[in-house]
Amino acid sequence: MLGLQAIVAVAAFFVGGAEAIGQATCVSFQSTSSSFSIVSNGKAAPIYVSPDEWPGVQLAAATFAEDIERVTNILPVVSNVTSSGVQSGSIPIIVGTLGQSSLIAQVINQTNLDVSSIDGQWEAFMTKVVSNPLPGVDSAYVVIGADRRGTIYALYDHSEQFGVSPWYWWADVPTKQNSDIFVSAAGCAHGSPTVKYRGIFFNDEQPALQNWAMEKFSNGTGAYYTGSPFNHMFYNKVFELILRFKGNYLWPAMWSSAFAVDDPTNQYYANMYGVVMGTSHEEPMMRSTPVEWDIFGVGAWDYATNKQNIYDFWMAGAERGKPFENVYTVGMRGLGDLPMTSPSVGDDITLLEQVISDQRQILTDVFNGTNVTTIPQMWCLYKEVLGYYEQGMTVPEDVTLLWTDDNYGNIERLPIASERNRSGGAGVYYHYDYVGDPMDYKWITSSQIAKTYEQMSLAVDREAVRIWILNVGDLKPYEMQTEFFINYGWDASIWTPDNLNTFVSAWAQREFALSTEDTETITQIIANVSMYNSRRKPEMLNGTTYSLANYREAEYMLRDWEIVRNASTAIYDKLPSAMQAAFFELVQHPVEASYTINTMWIYAGLNNLHASQARLSANDYAEKVKELFQQDWDLEVEYHTILDGKWDHMMDQTHIMYYYWQQPMQDTMPYVTYVQPRKQSLTGVMRIVPEQSLGAWPGDNMNDCAQGYSCPNPTMTLDPYVPFQNRYVDVGSGGPVPFTFTVTSNASWLDLSPSSGSISPENPEQRVYISVNDWSQVTGAETAMINFNASAYTEYEIVEDTELLNVPITFIANHTVPPSNFSGFVEGDGVISIEAAHTASNASVAGINWIELPGYGRTLSGITPWPRMGDNGTNFTAGTGPSVAHENRTYDFYNFNTIGQAGNVTITTFVGPSLNANGADRPIAFAIQVDDESPLTEYFIPDSTPGTLPAAWDGMDGFAATNVVPVMTNFTAPPGAHTLKIWMVEPAVVVEKIVIDTGGLMPSYLGPPESMIV
Template identity: 65%
Template sequence: MPRLSWVAVLTTLAVFTTSVHAIGQRTCVAFTASSSTFSVVSGGTAAPILISPDDWPGVQRAAMDFAMDIHRVTGIMPILTNDTTSTSVTSPPIIVGTLGISTLIDTVVKNTNLDVSSISGQWESFMAQEVMNPLPGVPSAYVIIGADKRGSIYAIYDHSEQFGVSPWYWWADVPATQHAELYVESTGCAHGPPTVKYRGFFFNDEQPALQNWAMQKFSNATGAYYTGSPFNHNFYNAVFELMLRLRGNYLWPAMWSSAFGLDDPLNLYDADMYGVVMGTSHEEPMTRSTPVEWNIFGNGLAWDYAINNASIYQFWAEGAQRSKAYETIFTVGMRGAGDLPMAEGGDIPLLEKIVSDQRQILTDTFPGVNVTTIPQMWCLYSEVEGYYDAGMTVPDDVTLIWTDDDWGNIRRFPVPSEMNRTGGAGVYYHYDMVGTFRDYKWIQSSPLTKTFEQMSLAVEREATRIWIVNVGDLKPYEMETEFFLNYGYDSSVWNTENVDSFVNLWAQREFDASIDEAAQISTILSNLTRFNMNRKPELMNTTAYSLINYREAINVLAELQSMSDAANEIYNSLSADKQPAFFQLVWHPVTATYNLAQMNIYAGMNNLYASQARYSANYYADQVESLFEYDFDLENQYHTLLDGKWDHLMDQPHIGYAYWQQPMTNSMPMVTRLQTYKKNIAGVMRVVPENTQGAWPGDNQYNCAQGYSCPNPTITLDPYVVYGNRYVDVAAGGYEGFTWTVTANTSWVTFSEMGGSIDPTSNPEARVYVGVDWTQVPTGISTAVINFNATALDATATAWNNMTNMLNVPVTLVANKTVVPSDFHGFVEGDGGISIQAIHAARNTSVEGITWTQLVGYGRTASGITPWPRMGAGGANFSVGTGPSIEYDFYNFNTIGQAGNVTVTTYVSPSGNAYGLDRPIGFAIGVDDQTPVAEYYYPYAVPGSQPAQWDGTDGYAADNIIQVIQNFTAPPGAHTLKIWMIEPAVVVQNIVINTGDVMLSYLGPPESIVV
């Protein structure tokens, strides 16, 4: 897409100091006067605003917002005048209008010989600058000129945002940044045509939250006559303004229990007046709400074109006629009732007949208009893509909308032969989803770098005619929605080196935050969405993160607690007027996510500890119950904020899913309890080493395979275990307290503490960290015996009880001192394997200008890497072993079964075969000089469907990862692992080399030690 030369933003987008700028836009606002500025407000006086009465109504309406925005920032209200002369001007004015529509603007252009060639005829473009002698008696003016209606509107809101008014001033209660003085640079601002022609969002799955909220705030509590919908023009007017402030232009309205064109006769009119292009979703042809309107007017007939085409044809014709006068993109094609595949007989000839009939309707509705010039789109959603790939003919002027898998992974892009269609292509993306295999709609879970990575592919594959994103209830997806539209407006601004700065800039604008505060907020939100993307909140359960291996669950909670604490600290430091916005946009999502994770992990610990006969299981049961109730308290806190402005918007149930559909209310994770006063027959003390589900003394099914008469536990340690130690939990087995000590039979064993007291009520367990002084240990295997001793505090114990109340549990420590040659540099085996974050490479080799490049913050634990630019080498792929490569040096001491082999697991993002079946996604991998192995890791699926491995609550999409496993020969010693590009869209996150003892975990082992 062409850009105006003076719109090159690059470095100007990202630097905020003491002012607020439009994110991603060229800066032209100042807050102090200079010889090169024009005064908007100074000395308590505002420049008057002139607009022509013959300009678009939407532009005139936006001009009123403009005047109000200046007042919000400065406290001074400008005079806004409909005028085509200079009679009302007493000081240099701001003149706003649309080229070729506004008499006032055309007069100014003529009087000043202003060069408007850079925007003339350009879609949604604008320019602004100071001009001399624009009107008789007016020495100068600042003119804001749009090439068309939305060009003028975007120019207005661009300036408002730079003045200090967030697009979310109403929708998230962001206060305007205050300035007494307001100026614009005389050279002004400008922007050319956007990257994506139509950019918008889709309200979907709007019950219970959005619909209940709108019913209370915009309706008479009964809703529309036919549908009961609360989504009337008052609701949508607030939406339209937000859409335009975000530089979007296209809306799919709420569809369940709603009908945009039926619910309120002003809905269509106001959308067009504001300047928003209306469409309908992938399953609602010809602007008719389906199934809602069909259920009302279909007279009980089947939604099946094979047997009921006459009625459906008339139904569609009425929809086209209703939308005729308004700017519309018509959805063509058809799905079955309830957004399901069509019934038997929904084959290619029938679909081609449907599209042909729909185009005849458009021809009849717009007499004298070439049907190929009427905007139309066909969404290749789910099985519909299969019809297209099977050969269905689609008119060349119809925009093809490619879709993701409902989980943020775009299924297919245009291939080169499809990139020259006159109708172009677009993308339907999801931040919210209801359907198999699990709904997700409660809270944000889509990292911006993931959106960037996927949508940058859309840009490169020229899928830039229409972008639409499913935002569910919109809140709490504010930031994600803005980035999607911002990137679609101007993709040239964002790249791999600066995309992570968007959140930082957003934080500065929303909260007038300092650079340091904004960086902290950015870290919080980036880690929050990363966590929720790793495992959607609706998919969280009590064992998702390992409770016993790699300290995974406790580390997850520690990270979330750190985020929550930071959010609390910032919230408390903010002025009262900024706290409501911070609550909605940062504090609540972070706190609610931490609470949910803590509740699930504590429930897992409760069940685990109960199986280990640990009295603390009761403590965790209490904690789970408290956290479960606090979840509602957080919801209620959201609903009562600002006197209930956002009541109901957190109504969404999110705890207790049993299948794909939402539960009807939240239900607490299952917990269990030990009897309060029952003695433990194995004694007062429980000893639980790290990395086991078992517990000693006594019998436990996990103590050994036999489950009884098991040997005492053993723990192992080597110098390259990441944490440098192992822990052993000393825990109460019942209601009786005891004292404990720990000793070792060698001096090289270290302990974090040597003893203490256990009180089952206030201090039910202690965690002892066991280490090794490696300077005292020879190379190879050394063993020590550690003794945990307990003495019960019950002085009245019987003789039988004394046998169980004075306990000794020996634990064997195996210390394996491994030594790396001094000349080796790289990752070292520890704890039975080697874990490598893909960004930490030893060498990175480019081929034909393509390099493995970091995607900052993209990944489960660190960042991802991908070949960049993806369209380098003309978008071609490479044969095995010839493409750009990246290398990792590692040293192993062991192999699996000591047979000389290791297993390499490459964690890659679950991108599908988006380049067509003849270009399956893949990379090559090898160790040392062994022949590299090509890995085409995304299984074949019939077009329009997903492979079996994608589905389910532990499938590719749910886990947000694909583990690609390969075996290699790697005898003990130094080696190099190498990954080569084959296809361009692979994203590698981390690599795990199993030398025999890698344990199960969700995120994989922590990154290994580097020497």
């Protein structure tokens, strides 16, 4: 995990208060000899736009002027003028689009301005100071877009640098105030984006987004046909946001909604703003399915039996969408996000090929004989549709193939070399929100920027850059992650594994104007929250997700969440009140909500465990669960009441106690139980629970031994290389009787802390730590006896069995020592655990190296071969490719034991759950080697039927739920020093952690903490 004190390197062009994230700045707040004044001395430069300019540009110019007023309290005059209407002597801002604006055309003709860098480029822009641009005008700041969105992006890019966040409305980020604004004479520029269509998809929008919109944008009943609240007033807010963070594409809300029917002006406004519309993977030809079909369709949704009615339905959708800029979804799925129901896959393929042929004929007819290959079309290879493609279904090459992830952020397939020359190109449909198996997740942030980057960088390298669409659910609270996805698609060349943190730090600085120290802290808070939540989606948690007994896993999770919460709260508390609402929405609420639910579940687990151990402290944990359950609701209420209820309902999503994949109909508190506090345990006053045990002494417990009764007293072990350097024993209360206890040992080399204490119903627990104070006094394995003795208070007239007042523990200290000349990881507790990034060796082959992906995965980071395409996408046989291996001390390990002392160890390599995105004949793989044994190649994603995911992907212990694939390999490794190597076989594998079991590995969710190094 990432430490809150880590230093974050911020790229130079992000520093300061005038930045668009990922865009070099041209804005300042102090004049220089060459700068142009946007606002100075209380006067704003006028803004001129040609009357023949695109409506969306005119609208953006007006909003741009409002942004200037937000910053300076001075509103520029915006005028629609021809050159003859330009005020002589003015020093204006001239805004326009190549090929559309007559005003810009005259500037170019008069000055011979070189616009070749953007001419003909998709969404490119340039700005600069131009002398004598028009008659009577000595100088102007000219803002030129290659097309309408290029011009709009140029304006909003400047707004962002002025101090207006794209999220000023959607997350209530206050505008940074400055009295003066200047721009450099050279201005700002940007070429065509990496990805042509960059968009978001509102999905699973009931209950939160829909309930909120119903209250804020509707009369309470919604649209006539559908009851949907998503009218143009809602979408106009969305369109502006999309353009401000440099997106251009939208799949509209679809649950009980139909974009063109909910409000007949929705399509008009989308086109006016300049946003390209599409529809989801199951909604062909710009028609909502199943909503519109249920209202207007005739007969069954079955093209084999009801072709004409469905054809006419699609024809109407194409005609309705004709005046506007759209990407048409082609193909067909069953109603309600289901497969079609033909007798066989072959029948489905034949039928679907006919469907697409007919849909293209519709487009040809509707667009008056226009060459259909020029009309943007997309076929989404989602779920079973991918199977059709893999089994031979073809579509015309001008149709964009939209590949998809597994709904959990792992792209199933990307274009292979033979598919990269399609004129329609390829794209990716990606999820930050999902409804379905193995379980919904749609409540809180749980996607990592590092993972998004890792997967989408593959899409860039494999040329899937025509369309990127992100399922954002309700949009909130995924604001920052959504912006990163779109920003990366805007310009992928900016971001590398080494500077991903600068996106977050720049975002935090832009939104909150924090100090450098606090910006760094926020960067780590966000990284940790997304890492902790991605380990297991909050909806999937239960009381035993994290081990309650082994490796102190649950208590370390409690500690880590507490650290994150305290760090966030410290910043929140010192922010100006005007900034707190934004910080609450974007940082504090996700932190508090995640802390609350994670802590609640762990406490629920501890409650049940302590009750099974007859510990009175179970009741305290039950009360804590109840408090946290109510705290979860309090946080929801707080979210809904900030800013006079602006975001009422936005956190309506249920998220506690899922019973199956679908959302629960009500949040339900985890099950807790109570120990009778007025009745003494049959086992006496004292409960003794050693570390690594689920049982308790004295008395009977199924976890004390296999028999479950008449069990021997506990035994504990410790060696010098246990990462914690000690053991603990919990002393607890078994009922209402207070008692004191003492802890004694017959070994001088043991420290017991504390050695005595008092237990009562008010203080029902005390932890005693046991450590070796001087390992030089221990030779080999030495045994000591530790006695826990209780003295019950005499005023309680309870007859005590002497045996119940004393619990002896056998303590074995095993002084294992590697040779003095060994450097590397050393076995402790019968295991060796290594974070994959902790290697100093990087053997390059064909220009490919293993690099670290900071913040990726579940514990620290990942390592992956880089560049992703390496030597033209080549792969290697085991032992010939790039390796991470032995140098200095890393990936060297020393073991004292083997499994069953038979000379063997089991190595579990934890890898990211990347799928076989490089095609069926190139399944993802790596090779692992110990010493001079032959490297073993691991193809770790099981085969599956095309269009389906492997069985191991599903379920609560599957790859999706656990967000990792454990790959187990057996090796011979007798006690001694060894070298481990990981070899590249296929690109795109990400290795997170390596665990070597020498016979002592215990169950846990994240695996043992990293071993000690000598």
